[in-house]
Amino acid sequence: MAATLLVALLPATPAAAAESPGEHIANALRKSPVYVADAYADAVPPSRQRQLSRQIAATGLPIKVVLTPLTKGDDFDGEAKTLASVVHDRLGLREFILITTDGDFTDSLNGYEWPSDTHQTRHAVAAAGFLDETRDAGLADLTSKAVELVAEGDGRQVYEEALRDLDGPTPTADAADKSAPATATWWQPTLAVGALALLALGGLLLVRRRRRAAGSPPSTFAHPQAVFAAALEADESALRRRAEAEVIALGEAAQAAEGPGVLRALDAYAAASKVLDDARGVPDLAGVLALVAEGRGALTDTPGRPLCFFNPLHGRADRRMTWRPMGRKDRVRVATCRDCSHALRAHRAPEVLTDGTVSAEPVPYFEVPGERSVWAATGYGSLLRGGEDSLTARVARGDFTGSR
DSSP states (O other): OHHHHHHHHSOOOOSSOOOOHHHHHHHHHHHOSEEEOGGGTTTSOHHHHHHHHHHHHHHTSOEEEEEOOOOTTSTTTTOHHHHHHHHHHHHTOSSEEEEEEOSSOTTOEEEEEESSOTTOHHHHHHHHTTSGGGTTOOHHHHHHHHHHHHHHTOHHHHHHHHHHHTOOOOOOHHHHHHHSOOGGGGGOSSSHHHHHHHHHHHHHHHHHHHHOSSOOOOSSOOOHHHHHHHHHHSOHHHHHHHHHHHHHHHHHHHHHOOSTTHHHHHHHHHHHHHHHHHOOSHHHHHHHHHHHHHHHHHHHTOOOOOBOSSOGGGOBOSEEEEEOOTTOSOOEEEEEOHHHHHHHHTTOOOOOOEEOSSSSSOEEGGGSOGGGOHHHHHGGGTTOOBTTBOHHHHHHTTHHHHTO
16 A cells, blocks of 8 residues: 555656657658658648658658758757758668758758768759749649659759759849839838838849849749859859849848848848959859848848858858867867868868969968958858958948958
């Protein structure tokens, strides 16, 4: 009797610790190749999930799909790469292809493959969002197209063709005027300077639309992973076109937004436009992308980490690490992407962006004297103190033109 009473008084202990989000997703993927969070249940209902599962089975490839919201501060810190890495570790599969939602854009997808990108997964999944047939597709159809392209195995070619297809006739003035919102709606900010900035923005956007050689840019930001993948592989002219599309997209987003971050986004847009107009090489075009990232962070009020210090074309960094330059005793904290972080841990040299505009031979951009390169002086944002110190502020005060 006493023993029974003692057991009754003892606090209950769960049979097993609660699942972490990563374990929950991995356990679900052991039962079905498609995991859809409740938030996306309407976009990808059970019937579509079963269709996707059958489509994946027919490919004979180890494809898994994870469609779940990703936000800063969650268990994956809003990063698709972190989610992919966690799921891969939990499943323990040697050969594994994963398609996930993106942390910044809920209507775009990312692709990952282990042990190597044999099926060109990264390009295939990125290409799915650029095709005419998926321009207005829902999440289920977009995922289905991504699976199809991965199975075909020529994602790189499809991706490059999709980028070329973005080029088209320049919109007419009438079309541009029709697409612009009424001037009256631009006067919502209470400060006159805000209204004037928005009016100026409308003019700048119209000029850029008219003179742009490529087709009209999308109304939202381009898929970040796709932009940086293209930047790594494309020539300078292609990178310039993509940078211009990003600048226009930032301007349109600022034009449609409200809130305290609009003016900071407009400043970033103006800075990015100036750098784009005067850019004389890939390092400057990478600076355009870094400024756009600042503007995007201002609009969402979540600045996040800057682009990768070693090569901003790798995309946004996912952590900060201590780095000691070769032959130096001092150390510095820099923002690094996943690949560069792995290289540092393995005592390998990360892939760095080089600058060939200041010497006969290209050198790592950060070895250019700071007075000759605002990018070297700031590490594309990694070396800034934060607060009022930003790439936008540096460009606005003349650091970019001064380094010319």
